[in-house]
Amino acid sequence: MSGSLNGKTAVITGGVRGIGRAIALKLAHSGTSLIVNYNSNKEAAQSLFQEVNSFGGRIVIIQGDVSNSEDARKIIDSALEHYQGLDILVNNAGINRDNLLIRMKDEEFQKVIETNLLGTFYCTKYASKIMIKARQGRIVNISSVVGIGGNIGQTNYAASKAGIIGFTKSVAKELATRNITVNAVAPGFIKTDMTDKLSEEQKRNILSRIPMVRFGFPEDVANMVHFLVSDEANYITGQVFRIDGGMEM
Ligand code: NDP
Numbered sequence: 001m002s003g004s005l006n007g008k009t010a011v012i013t014g015g016v017r018g019i020g021r022a023i024a025l026k027l028a029h030s031g032t033s034l035i036v037n038y039n040s041n042k043e044a045a046q047s048l049f050q051e052v053n054s055f056g057g058r059i060v061i062i063q064g065d066v067s068n069s070e071d072a073r074k075i076i077d078s079a080l081e082h083y084q085g086l087d088i089l090v091n092n093a094g095i096n097r098d099n100l101l102i103r104m105k106d107e108e109f110q111k112v113i114e115t116n117l118l119g120t121f122y123c124t125k126y127a128s129k130i131m132i133k134a135r136q137g138r139i140v141n142i143s144s145v146v147g148i149g150g151n152i153g154q155t156n157y158a159a160s161k162a163g164i165i166g167f168t169k170s171v172a173k174e175l176a177t178r179n180i181t182v183n184a185v186a187p188g189f190i191k192t193d194m195t196d197k198l199s200e201e202q203k204r205n206i207l208s209r210i211p212m213v214r215f216g217f218p219e220d221v222a223n224m225v226h227f228l229v230s231d232e233a234n235y236i237t238g239q240v241f242r243i244d245g246g247m248e249m
Contacts, residue, residue: 004230006031009083011076013037013066013123014093016044018192019142022218023090024048026226028057033083035060037075037093066093066119067111076126085134088229089127091120091141091164096194098153109156116160117167124171128180137180138229141168142221145188145244161186165240172238181237183228188244190216212245 005027015024015036021044024036034052036059038045045061052059060082064071079086094116097108120141131137146154147161165184172182189195189206195215198206207213221243227233228241242248 003029003031005088005226008087008229009033009035009079009085010088010090010229011035011037011079011086011123011127012090012092013075013119014039015090016041016048016061018194019187019190019218019221020090020092021048022222023092023225024059025051026219026222027088027229028052028059029055030226032088033058035062035075035079035082037062037064037066039063039065039093065115066091066123067114069122072119072122073126076123076130080130086127086130087134087136088138089123089131089140090225090229091123091139093119094142094160094194096154096157098157100153101155104155109159112156113160113163116157117163120164120167124167124182128171128175131180132175132178135179137175137178138233139168139171139180139182140225140228141182141184143168143184143186143240145186145242145248148186148240148242149248168240169238176237181228181233183233183236183238184240185221185224185228186240186242186244187221188216188242188247190218190221190243192218210245210247214245216243216245 010032014020016038064075143164144161146158168184
């Protein structure tokens, strides 16, 4: 493979479906050697593995739950084991467990925070140790417009995604002198399994708030992530980029 990211190595969490899969394919086509993590969907993992191999890309698939610190360490360390280094981390793994606040179960709130926010913390902590030694690196965290503007029925998800934004900016400040950039992207409504669960009425309501009158594609997010990990984004850190068809301006 040859491309603009030739020779780079990347870890993508939750990368076998949806947005993570689009990011994996985009980076693989640009020559990145990939470690792609999944939690439970082995079938999707095998399908991505085959697709990347079919065009000569390099990929290692690793099962693990990012909300578990030891699993997160194993996922990050596999980049050292297979590729002897780590240039790029994309914290993409995420879940939602929607409910109105008064009905929200403690476990629902906790599970979302553990996966989305703690998972991002664990992977970033372990990856940053490798990147600091190498004095270079790129970290992109997948937040959400819901983390900026809030949403009814998503107090847990919004708190996790807002947490990711504060975390991103703090890590960006801590690691800036080591030539490590840390940015967040905040997608709006993107066509994946996560948004397929919405009712037709919810989808109609959302569409009426999007000036471009369509949901985004996973590739719309992958293109921004690709830019942020490329040399063209050398001087961009601590920022949050909305990809939402103009939903908020
Ligand atoms: P999907 O539900 O399609 O995919 C989620 C991915 O995360 C899956 O690969 C899943 O693995 C993985 N995952 C879930 N829990 C864990 C865990 N504990 N450890 C490791 N991996 C895990 O979601 P999307 O592609 O839609 O979302 C990707 C990211 O983008 C998420 O962070 C989401 O919050 C964010 N986002 C999505 C938006 C949208 O409209 N779709 C909008 C804004 C943000 P497995 O397949 O094994 O279950």
